[in-house]
Amino acid sequence: MSFSLFWRRGITEQIIPERSGTAFRLSKGETLVVIDPRGEQVADLLAFDAGDIREVISSGRTFDYAETIYLTKGHKLYSNRSNVLLEIVEDSVGRHDFLLTPCSVDTFDHFYPALDRHRGCFGNLAAALESYGVTPDMIPTAFNCFMNVPVDGDTGKLRVLPPISKAGDHISFRAHRDLIIGLTACSAPDSNGGSFKPIAYRIER
Amino acid sequence: MSFSLFWRRGITEQIIPERSGTAFRLSKGETLVVIDPRGEQVADLLAFDAGDIREVISSGRTFDYAETIYLTKGHKLYSNRSNVLLEIVEDSVGRHDFLLTPCSVDTFDHFYPALDRHRGCFGNLAAALESYGVTPDMIPTAFNCFMNVPVDGDTGKLRVLPPISKAGDHISFRAHRDLIIGLTACSAPDSNGGSFKPIAYRIER
Numbered sequence: 001m002s003f004s005l006f007w008r009r010g011i012t013e014q015i016i017p018e019r020s021g022t023a024f025r026l027s028k029g030e031t032l033v034v035i036d037p038r039g040e041q042v043a044d045l046l047a048f049d050a051g052d053i054r055e056v057i058s059s060g061r062t063f064d065y066a067e068t069i070y071l072t073k074g075h076k077l078y079s080n081r082s083n084v085l086l087e088i089v090e091d092s093v094g095r096h097d098f099l100l101t102p103c104s105v106d107t108f109d110h111f112y113p114a115l116d117r118h119r120g121c122f123g124n125l126a127a128a129l130e131s132y133g134v135t136p137d138m139i140p141t142a143f144n145c146f147m148n149v150p151v152d153g154d155t156g157k158l159r160v161l162p163p164i165s166k167a168g169d170h171i172s173f174r175a176h177r178d179l180i181i182g183l184t185a186c187s188a189p190d191s192n193g194g195s196f197k198p199i200a201y202r203i204e205r
Numbered sequence: 206m207s208f209s210l211f212w213r214r215g216i217t218e219q220i221i222p223e224r225s226g227t228a229f230r231l232s233k234g235e236t237l238v239v240i241d242p243r244g245e246q247v248a249d250l251l252a253f254d255a256g257d258i259r260e261v262i263s264s265g266r267t268f269d270y271a272e273t274i275y276l277t278k279g280h281k282l283y284s285n286r287s288n289v290l291l292e293i294v295e296d297s298v299g300r301h302d303f304l305l306t307p308c309s310v311d312t313f314d315h316f317y318p319a320l321d322r323h324r325g326c327f328g329n330l331a332a333a334l335e336s337y338g339v340t341p342d343m344i345p346t347a348f349n350c351f352m353n354v355p356v357d358g359d360t361g362k363l364r365v366l367p368p369i370s371k372a373g374d375h376i377s378f379r380a381h382r383d384l385i386i387g388l389t390a391c392s393a394p395d396s397n398g399g400s401f402k403p404i405a406y407r408i409e410r
Contacts, residue, residue, distance in 0.1 A: 054342040058306060059265065060264065060304065060345070060346035061306050063363065064305045064312060065312075065315060067362060067363055068360065068361040068362045069304065069361040069363060070360065080345075081342075082309065082315075099268050099274065099304075100265050100269045101269060101285075104287065106286075107269060107270075107287070137259040137285060137286070141264065141265035141346075150358065151358050151361075153356050153357050153358030154358075155273065156275030157272060157273045158268065158272055158273060159272075
């Protein structure tokens with residue numbers, strides 16, 4: 001579902017069209033740069049250990065070790081086995097979400113009953129990751145790049161607001177393991193202010 | 206790892222000794238009452254669909270539908286497949302955690318390097334759930350009854366403070382499905398102010 005956009009310093013930049021997803025290998029030591037080309041768009045990211053896909057990023061382990069729910073440059077994304085899979089090495093936005101699971105047919109029914117049903121980021125990730133052996137039940141809470149979910153510290157109440165990312169903003173992750181990555185251009189109106197847009201990415205070696 | 210304490214209104218109350226865990230079946234329509242008998246203790250709770258243990262409670266789905274990170278009476282705990290597994294029907298405390306994964310050998314190494322290693326709630330849950338076919342990698346973020354994890358809404362920073370539960374406080378869950386439950390008396394010093402204590406529970410039909 002992605003195609004080459006152009007070459008920049010010899011590195012191919014890929015585009016994920018609006019409301020779709022893709023999956024690919026990321027080798028240990030490589031850096032994945034996720035770019036919001038037009039601004040205010042969300043990209044749900046998953047990372048599985050390429051050698052054993054039962055090991056996957058874990059919001060609960062990551063929050064525990066990072067001691068914060070808002071992750072940015074310098075933070076590491078831990079797996080369910082307490083190993084570091086990815087490290088955030090650059091972040092021009094500073095606001096992402098690791099609380100919420102990818103939107104799905106069911107969340108569309110719940111939040112957007114008047115809209116056409118859509119398989120959402122969950123369905124897009126499941127389809128893209130199927131050839132790597134990942135089944136839908138193996139999809140955990142994703143790291144939602146650029147997603148803006150403020151939490152009221154007193155009441156716990158959360159809101160899903162448009163991202164604060166501007167056109168060209170990015171977040172970069174260095175792989176600490178050989179990984180299988182799932183990545184989307186989000187399908188849910190609330191996540192991006194009702195404006196569906198593509199996501200770009202590139203892999204730096 | 207649990208034994209009968211006494212009879213109350215014909216219902217057997219079970220005790221989970223300090224730093225241990227148990228697993229049991231909870232049938233659709235039954236209510237699980239989790240009690241903090243001495244106060245300021247945490248109980249990590251997991252729920253799997255008894256008919257297909259690949260379906261399990263999901264913090265990410267639950268936060269999304271509840272629109273809050275703090276769950277109390279009236280809130281439902283959703284599965285990774287967007288089905289309601291448990292509903293909170295009583296809550297005398299009002300502060301629980303669904304952000305953090307159960308403590309484990311690895312979190313003991315990280316947070317308590319000077320203490321003896323302990324398999325923690327994660328190891329206790331894995332051992333108790335093994336006979337039901339649950340493997341360690343299938344253990345997601347638990348619903349941590351009585352765990353007190355305030356979050357700073359501006360910075361996202363979280364802290365693990367002693368529970369606000371007093372002796373005899375409880376939280377009750379009604380089962381919407383036939384379930385396999387995992388439940389612990391927490392092993393991590395920070396979760397309970399450094400004082401390890403038992404947890405009690407009973408099943409009401």
